[in-house]
Amino acid sequence: MTPKEKFEIIKRNTEEIVPEEELLELLKIKKKPVAYIGNAPTGRIHIGYYFWLSKVADFLKAGFKFKILLADIHAHLDDQKAPWELLDARVVYYKAVLTAMLESLNIDTKNLEFVRGSDFQLDKKYTMDVYKLSALNTFSRCKKAASEVVRFGEHPKLSGFIYPILQSLDEEYLDVDMQIGGTDQRKILMFARENLPKIGYKSRIELTFPLMPGLLGDKMSASDIKSKIDVLDSEEDVKKKINSAYCVAGEVEGNGLLAFLKHVIMPLKQDSNKEFVIERPEKFGGNLSYKDYEAIKCDFADKKIHPLDLKTALSTELNSLLETVRKKVKSNIVKKAYPQ
Numbered sequence: 001m002t003p004k005e006k007f008e009i010i011k012r013n014t015e016e017i018v019p020e021e022e023l024l025e026l027l028k029i030k031k032k033p034v035a036y037i038g039n040a041p042t043g044r045i046h047i048g049y050y051f052w053l054s055k056v057a058d059f060l061k062a063g064f065k066f067k068i069l070l071a072d073i074h075a076h077l078d079d080q081k082a083p084w085e086l087l088d089a090r091v092v093y094y095k096a097v098l099t100a101m102l103e104s105l106n107i108d109t110k111n112l113e114f115v116r117g118s119d120f121q122l123d124k125k126y127t128m129d130v131y132k133l134s135a136l137n138t139f140s141r142c143k144k145a146a147s148e149v150v151r152f153g154e155h156p157k158l159s160g161f162i163y164p165i166l167q168s169l170d171e172e173y174l175d176v177d178m179q180i181g182g183t184d185q186r187k188i189l190m191f192a193r194e195n196l197p198k199i200g201y202k203s204r205i206e207l208t209f210p211l212m213p214g215l216l217g218d219k220m221s222a223s224d225i226k227s228k229i230d231v232l233d234s235e236e237d238v239k240k241k242i243n244s245a246y247c248v249a250g251e252v253e254g255n256g257l258l259a260f261l262k263h264v265i266m267p268l269k270q271d272s273n274k275e276f277v278i279e280r281p282e283k284f285g286g287n288l289s290y291k292d293y294e295a296i297k298c299d300f301a302d303k304k305i306h307p308l309d310l311k312t313a314l315s316t317e318l319n320s321l322l323e324t325v326r327k328k329v330k331s332n333i334v335k336k337a338y339p340q
Contacts, residue, residue: 001062001063003024003027003028004024006027006062006063007020007023007024007027007062009058009061009062010023010058010059010062010207012058012267013054013055013209013210013262013263013267014055014207014208014209015183015208015209015210016186016207016208017205017206017207018189018190018193018205018206018207019205022205023178023205023207026177026178026205027062030177031063032063032064032065032111033063033064033065033177033178034064034065034066034067034174034175034176034177034178035059035064035065035066035067035176035177035178035179035180035207036066036067036068036069036115036170036171036174036176036178036179036180037052037055037056037066037067037068037069037179037180037181038069038071038074038117038167038170038179038181039068039069039070039071039094039098040071040072040074040075040078040081040082041070041071041072041075041082041087041090041091041093041094041337042075042078042081042082042090043081044230044232044334044338045094045097045098045101045230045231046228046229046230046231047212047228047229047231047260047318047322048211048212048228049098049101049231050101050105050212050260050263050264050321051182051209051210051211051212051263051264052180052181052182052209053098053101053102053105053107054105054263054264054267054268055180055207055209056068056102056107056112057102057105057107057267057271058267059180060107060108060109060111060112061271064111065111065112065113066111066112066113067112067113067114067115067174067176068098068112068113068114068115069115069116069117069170069174070091070094070095070114070115070116070117071117071167071170072087072090072091072116072117072118073117073118073121073166074117074163074166074167075087075090076159077150077157077159077160077162077163077166078149078150078151078159078160078163079150079151079152079153079157079159079160080157081151086337086339087118089333089336089337090337091116092333092336092337093329093333093334093336093337093338095114096328096329096330096333097231097232097325097329098114099114099328100324100325100327100328100329101231101321101324101325103324103328104321104322104323104324104325105268105321106268106272115174117166117170120173120174121166121169121170121173123173126169126173129169129172129199130162130165130166130169132199133165133168133169133195133198133199134162134165136195136198136199137165137195139161141191142161142162142163142164142165142191143156143160143161144187145164145187145188145190145191146160146161146163146164146187146188147187148184148185148186148187149163149184149185149188150163163188164187164188164191164192165195167188167191167192168188168191168192168195168196169196171192171196171201171204172196172201176204177204177205178204178205178206178207179192179204179205179206179207180206180207180208180209181206181207181208181209182208182209182210182211183208183209183210183211184211185208186206186208189206189208190206192204192206193206209263210259210263212256212259212260212263213254213255213256213259214228214256215228215229215241215242215244215245215246215256215257216245216246229241229242229318231322231325232322232325232326232329232334233322235319235322235323238315238318238319238322239315239319242257242311242314242315242318243308243311243315245257245311247307247310247311248307249300249303249306249307250300250301250302250303252297252300252301257310257311257314258296258297258300258310260314260318261276261293261296261314262293262297265314265317266290266292266293266296269291270291270292275289275290275291276289276290276291276296276313276317277289277290277313278290278305278309278310278312278313279309279312279313280309284306284309288305288309
C-alpha cells in the first residue's frame with residue numbers, strides 16, 4: 001500500500017488525528033511504525049472493546065507494529081478500581097479475553113504485542129521522570145487532563161492526579177510513534193504532547209476514536225449491567241439485551257446498535273468482501289443486503305428497516321463473534337479475576 005492508502009485505513013472511523021500531517025510524514029519515512037493503546041484491567045470486558053480492537057486491526061493492516069498495554073498500575077491508581085491483590089488475575093483475564101476477541105475478528109497478530117505496565121513503570125529512570133513531570137504540573141492541570149477517565153469523587157485520591165503523568169511517559173518507554181484512545185482520553189493525549197518535550201522527549205501523534213453508546217442510549221459502562229453486553233454473556237442473554245436496547249425507528253443518533261454496525265461489523269464485512277444481511281419474510285419485502293454502513297444508515301433513517309429486524313440480524317452477527325470468545329476463555333480465569 002502507498003502511504004496515502006495506509007493513512008486512509010488508519011483514519012477510518014476515527015474522531016481526530018493530531019496532527020494528520022505528522023502521520024502522513026511518518027508513513028512516508030518509516031517502514032514499520034509503532035502505535036499503542038493503554039487498557040487498565042478494571043471491570044469486566046464488554047462489546048464496546050470491539051471498537052478499539054477494530055482500530056488495532058486497521059493499524060496492523062497498514063503495516064504497523066502494535067502494542068496493547070495492560071496498565072495494571074493505572075487500574076489501581078484510578079480510585080482503586082482494581083484491588084492490588086487482584087491485579088495479577090485481572091491481567092491474565094484481560095489478555096485471555098482480548099486475545100480471543102482479536103481471533104474472532106480474524107486479525108493477523110504477528111505484529112501485535114501485549115505489555116504489562118508494571119514490567120517497566122517501576123524502573124528507576126521511569127520513576128525519576130514521574131518526579132520530573134510532577135514538579136512541572138499543578139493539581140488542577142492534572143485533574144483537568146484526567147477528568148473524563150479517572151474517578152475523582154468528593155475526596156479525590158493523590159493517585160488519580162499522577163495518572164496522566166504515567167500515561168504520558170508510557171509513550172516514551174514503550175518507544176512508540178503514536179498513541180490511540182477513545183474520545184474520553186483526548187485531554188490526557190494532549191497532556192502527553194504538551195509535557196514530554198518539557199523533559200527532553202519528542203511528542204507523539206495522538207488518535208482518538210468514538211466510544212460505543214450504551215444499549216440504553218448513553219455511554220456503555222462496565223458498571224451498568226443494563227447498558228452493556230459482556231463478551232462472555234450467553235447467546236440467549238445477548239439476544240435479550242439487544243432486543244431491549246434503545247432503537248427507535250428512524251432515529252440514528254445515540255443508537256448503540258447502529259454504532260456497533262458502523263465501527264465493527266461493516267469494516268469486518270468489507271475487509272472480507274461479504275455483505276450484512278437482514279433476513280425478512282417475503283410478505284415484509286424479503287431479505288436486505290448491504291455492502292456499506294451508509295446505506296444501512298439511510299434506510300434505517302427512512303424507516304425502511306424495522307428496529308426488530310435490525311436487532312435480529314445484529315444478534316446473529318454478534319453471537320457469531322462472541323462464540324469464539326466463549327470457547328477460548330476458561331471460567332476459572334474469570335473467577336480468579338472477579339471473585340464473588
